[in-house]
Amino acid sequence: MTLRLAVVGTHWITDSFVSAALESGLYTLSAVYSRTPEQGAAFAARYGSPAVFTDLQTMAESDLAEVVYIASPNSLHCEQSCLFMRHGKHVICEKPLASDDVQAAKMIACAKQHRVVLFEAFKTATLPNFRVIRDTLPALGKLRKALLQYCQYSSRYQPYLAGENPNTFNPQFSNGSVMDIGFYPLASAVALWGAPRGVKAQASLLESGVDAHGTVILDYGDFDVTILHSKVSDSVLSSEIQGEEGSLVISKLSTCEGITLHPRQGAVQSPGVAQYDNAMRSEAELFARLVAEQQIDHPALEVSLITARLLTDIRRQTGVRFPSDDAMP
Known part of the structure; x- marks a missing residue:
């Protein structure tokens, strides 16, 4: 049924x-x-x-x-x-x-x-290749650093610059860079490693009051995750997770389109699997x-709640406020 x-x-x-x-x-x-x-x-x-x-x-x-x-x-x-x-x-x-x-x-x-x-x-967290990422992490040995990034020039940025007020850059709709595409690397980190010990964030704000782009650093003790996000610039970089025994390179993190394992010793491997054409399936x-x-x-649900707490903290640090914040205790 x-x-x-x-x-x-x-x-x-x-x-x-x-x-x-x-x-x-x-x-x-x-x-x-x-x-x-x-x-x-x-x-x-x-x-x-x-x-x-x-x-x-x-x-x-x-x-x-x-x-x-x-x-x-x-x-x-x-x-x-x-x-x-x-x-x-x-x-x-x-x-x-x-x-x-x-x-x-x-x-x-x-x-x-x-x-x-x-x-x-x-x-992202439901994709077969995301499970491959999780399963491959032990091959990297002790984790040290990760760079997770999603930077994409928004199709609504030019209308914003022209004086329009698109939802994408409007705090009334709880929007902005980290709430939109920055969500993907942030929630991916939480899905892989849980809640960090601490978070530091900076961002460049537009006149509308939302962030145009920014950087977030998650502290996992002797392992840290740097997140780059932007809605006003494009990037061709992959994301990367580094360990003492190798690194894992991920093409287009949001859809996990390609995964390459680079062992410190041994041949490069491509452990990725086939996925649906429509990533939402x-x-x-x-x-x-x-x-x-x-x-x-x-x-x-725990991943969602941790991510929501981090997003709220990141906005506090960067000065992005939404109308809902006025009702918060």
Whole structure:
């Protein structure tokens, strides 16, 4: 039996997730939410015209769907996820899970209270090649340093410079570089090594108040991780994990497109495996399995909460503030 899926949002990332979910054979698309009926209908028409909603409360109360994929602006994740979870819906919410760690903790508590699965749509940690990275780490010997990076010139940067106010660079939507693409290397580090002993961060801020780019250093004792992130410059560099017995080079960390092991002694190896063309299919399959097995308190929640705490701390250090911060204790 397939899961009846509803989606909140109709832009490209929603389209990618729906395609991945349907390809898995584990879902049917049963409902679409959009603020405008025309946009919702146009999206639904590509997938057999499921029901279209323009009111979230009505959608939450409907029995058309049992799981919901949320791809709204970051600032709406907490409110919308909790609405659906209170109505017994399982939720896969786009990363970052919430605007701050207080909201993330609230969402996790809501999921446990209502006995539903909450899952952050962080695709990287669900990929087969990410498991290869984890399994290959012992071959590096004692870990010493890692450079994890994601720097990509945003398609919305020129409109921002032209005086527009795109969501990408708007603190009202809890956005910015580290909350967007910087999330990938940060959450990857947490998924591999857990919570660091400490974090240091610096960033260059735009006039809008969000970070354009920045650097984060995670302290794991005698092993440290440097994270580079930017939405105003491109990079052709790979990421690298260094140990006393060799290094592991990762092409395009967010999708783990290639992995190369460079032993200090011996031949270079390529331990990577085949992955789905649509990188979101792995997370869709994992979410379906968690729902089927009713794994409410699954391990990925701890990764999400640690990452949310780090993001909140990083913003405190770099001076990036969101409206939600005013409500924090």
